[in-house]
Amino acid sequence: GESVGLHLPTLSVQEGDNSIINCAYSNSASDYFIWYKQESGKGPQFIIDIRSNMDKRQGQRVTVLLNKTVKHLSLQIAATQPGDSAVYFCAESDSGGSNYKLTFGKGTLLTVNP
């Protein structure tokens, strides 16, 4: 989930397990949400997005759940693989519906143990 200090929250899972990464957002006006994966030394890579008129969206091995009542977003990764190890960021759009002015959370470090 969101970090509140200097160190990233971490999640350690075994290969093959399912992973759930959580994110809390504060802007009730946000209407577009994205999950990004960032590997060391690289830029963020798009994983999946969801608009506020939906509460669930599925991709390949990933599912995003949105709970607007409690302003909570989660990313579920099925059958986690070592290649999934990275920092995961949730991001929200808070500029009247455009997709570019994203506000990023502080990230969660996912470590997958073989």
Added chain:
Amino acid sequence: NAGVMQNPRHLVRRRGQEARLRCSPMKGHSHVYWYRQLPEEGLKFMVYLQKENIIDESGMPKERFSAEFPKEGPSILRIQQVVRGDSAAYFCASSPTGRWEKLFFGSGTQLSVL
């Protein structure tokens, strides 16, 4: 189709010098966005440019920072008289048609100010 290309990957400057960061968007993309990332934090929006135009610079400091995206050549983020607080990773992203499209990020430029 090459991705978003940023150079240099690493840039070291002394306080008071100028830093110039370059970004070549993906082929066919005419919209460019710059973000800054401090250690263990999420990315923060700085500026959105279209060819020869600044669309939104609301996230960019008013002093010392400027950005351009000329008709020919890469987008340039320029930081004059750098200070230690400018040390960060600077990411560029591009999209084909603007505000409703997904952003594709480059690998970033790590700026270190001594």
